[in-house]
Amino acid sequence: MATTGDRRSARRERAAKRRRITVLGVFGELSITAGVLIFLFLFWQLWFNDLVVRAEQNTAAEDFAQSLIEAAGEDQSPAPSEEPADPAAPPAGTTAGDAEEFGVLTIPRFGDDYHAKIAGGVTRPRTLNPIGIGHYLTTQAPGEVGNFAVAGHRTTYGKPLNQIANLRVGDAIVVQTAEGWYTYRFRTLEYVTPSASDVLNPVPQADGVEATDRLITLTSCSPMYSAAERIIAYGVFESFTPITDAPPASLELGG
Template identity: 55%
Template structure:
């Protein structure tokens, strides 16, 4: 009798773990995308902010804007959404201040490191997210391809970065968060983005790091940028 009870308890534990890791992730991920889409729609319905200053007009007529830089958010304050076409047309996840699990990563989605620069600011926009559990917003980070768009949306508009490369580092290697990743103290005047998550899956042994470079800012008054065009979605990492 006791053996049967222990066996039943073990099965229930396995079922709960399976729910948390797979079914729960699907549900939470979908909920997070819905919340992101709702905020995008709210911004779309609001009066568009005045476009920022024009830096130049390229020969093909493309207008280059000086990207606006918003103040650094408070801990757990939602200030932006992340959209990555490679992760699917419905991928739209909140970005909030801080990287604590309890307040930001587990409850909201993607977290902004305290020392990070803001979208469009010279330096490094450094973000963290889960690869497993709690909606796993960075689950497919290893599926990014060269030049894939990584788009950050705020009330002002859309900041497009382009993926460049992946790297695996130890958790103690915080130089990836420097203004110029892996080169602390160096200043280039460029704008970077760094996405970090745990690696391998279901482990805290290492960090997988995705780097990108800034391409352009599109004001809200001009509508969504071409960088959000659909691409072949990547399969989830299991």
């Protein structure tokens, strides 16, 4: 037969177990809540927020592209009378200084509504994060003999080069400036170390070689969510369409 002391001891043990269960339960609930909050933050930061920013950048780039066309229509200044050295050569496209916008990149493979503004420089806080695509200032202008090289994020901040690995041979890469549209065709993709700055040479990865072709180079980080390597996409110039003409068919997928 249980004594009074035994019953008291049993009650104390049950109370202690309840307290332990309560503490563990609260800790577990807090852990679950923290996990949900972290998941929601990552969902917002790495996916939904990027969708919002990408849509904003598309719209801003479309507006900027239209403003270049309208500005050309308002400009009534006479064309230069001096004949170019090579009449078949396209005019060199306008470029600009650090964080100054000057063009629009359109890659139909990335979607019907894909457009990204291009600005001078490749610093994250001034160009890549707030604007989208940055031009390496030491490289050539669009349409020039040599290498027009640009950079963009593959993840976060609108991820303008998120689909760079999806490019197929022959895909159009179109750069619009105040002069017109420069159509390049994608040729090759490769991966290099972050220190491989020779991909920006007039002839990529060749030191001291005089350029004869007009190239475009797109650079971004690889793999996804890492900066261990660089993914590089090269394109070769195909054609130039003056800003006063109708937009080229290359702005459409398959064009």
